[in-house]
Every structure is written in structure tokens, then in C-alpha cells.
Amino acid sequence: MNPIQQTQSIVFKWVMVGGASLFLTLVASAQVQTSTNVEHGAPTQTVNVERGEVVAVSGNDLIIRREDRELLDFPNVPDNKTLTVDGKQLTIHDLKPGMKFERTTIVTTTPRLVTTVKTVTGKVWHVTPPNSVILTMEDGTNQSFKIPKGQKFMISGKETDAFGLKKGMQVSATAVTESPETVVSHEVKLAATPPPPSPEPLQTGATLLVVVMRPVPAPVESASAEPAPQTLPKTASSFPLMGLVGAGLCLLALGLRVKRALSS
Secondary structure (H helix, E strand, O other): OOHHHHHHHHHHHHHHHHHHHHHHHHHHHHHEEEEEEEEEOOOEEEEEEEEEEEEEEEOOEEEEEEOOOOEEEEOOOOOOOOEEEOOEEEOHHHOOOOOEEEEEEEEEEEEEEEEEEEEEEEEEEEEEOOOEEEEEOOOOOEEEEEOOOOOOEEEOOEEEOHHHOOOOOEEEEEEEEEEEEEEEEEEEEEEEEOOOOOOOOOOOOOOOOOOOOOOOOOOOOOHHHOOOOOOOOOOOOOHHHHHHHHHHHHHHHHHHHHHHHHHO
16 A cells, blocks of 8 residues: 555544544434523613713813713723714714713613423443433443432333432433523613804904983074074064054144144
């Protein structure tokens, strides 16, 4: 046999041995049957709401004030950590002082009972009661099993414990274990509102004008605004002049009557 054939023969033997080992493992596994059943209980929930306000943001460092006035410092906030505000994804660099946060944490606790049933069949090869037993499986391999406390075995239709086992007995054992568990899940909802808009500052040098509404008197014409009159202004009424003229006519009429009387 040449070296190449020797190498092929060695590889073939290792493959056959490996295949046989895998086959034995599968057969042995098939002789130990396990089934698991999970029963869920009624879940309970606790809701915790925390509110806060952004006090300062410096680089990746964040300071938040809670409702109880306690300051919380969050150094080195990762850039990829985001939160949703008005439908927008914001990072640590988008946060502004005055922005308000509300974090709602929902903790759901669900009890459950896990029942595992394991069935083993084989022939007793060695027993160390009440701790362990070595069984010879149908494929001729031996497997060691730890005997649970209170475990019972069926031998020819009769039930016995580990102390009743003898070498060569064909036994079948079913182990039932119940394990109560509690499943806790956390759901965190984060909501935020932007800070209120700041008032626009007054322009530099601007003067604040205050307007006070008061009654406005009628305008008075100024004498200096009128041109100088060409004639004297009238300062008296025309009635005295008419009286003087009337008196003069009366005296004239009286004088004429006297003259007539003297001439007659």
C-alpha cells in the first residue's frame, strides 16, 4: 500500500469512527426524551412617570432638573442616542435649556411555571443509591444519571426507589421538575416639548415711546399769522351814530318852526 492509499485509509477510518460516534450519540439522545411545558400567570404592571427640564448642555454633558428640584448629571451622552420631539430625531447637540422631558417606565411582571418531563429507559449497570445510577442503553453505551430526590422507577410494572435497583434490571424512569420563574420586561416611553420662544430683544439705541391719549383743544388762530388790516377795525356799534343824526334833525325842525313863528 502506497503512502497515498495509507492516508486515504486513515482518513476513512477516522470518518467512520466519527460517524459511528455521532450515530451513538443520536441513539442515546433518542432514549432520553424531554418535554417542556410553560404556563403563564396573570401579568402585573407598574407605571412610573418622571418629569424634568434641561438646565444646561455642554458638549456631550447634560444636566436635567427633576420635579423635586434634584439635579441629574448625565456626562458623555453618546451622539447616537436620540429622542423624538415633534416627530424629529434629536441628539444631545440639539437639546436646549428650557426643554421639558417626560419619561414613562412601564414594568410588566409575568409569573410562569416551567414543567420539564424527562423519560429515561435502560438496563441498570451500576447504582449508587440514592444519588446516581448508570444505565446501559439499547445501543450498548452506558450513561450516568443523577437521581433526583424522591425519584421513582418502574420495574416490570412495579414502582420502586433507588434502593430497589439491582444490576441487570430493565428500568424506566420519568423525572418531573417544576421551576417557577418570573419574567420582567421594561418599556420606556420618552416625550419632550421644545422650550418656549424667547422674546425678541430691543434694538440697540432704540427709545421706548409711550403714547398718552388726552383731549385736544380746538386750534386757535394766531394774530401774528394774519396780515395787517388796511383799515381800523370796528370797535363799536352803528346805533349811537344813528341817534345823533336823529337828534340833529329834530333840532333842525325846531329851528325852522321858530323862524316861521317870528316871521309871521
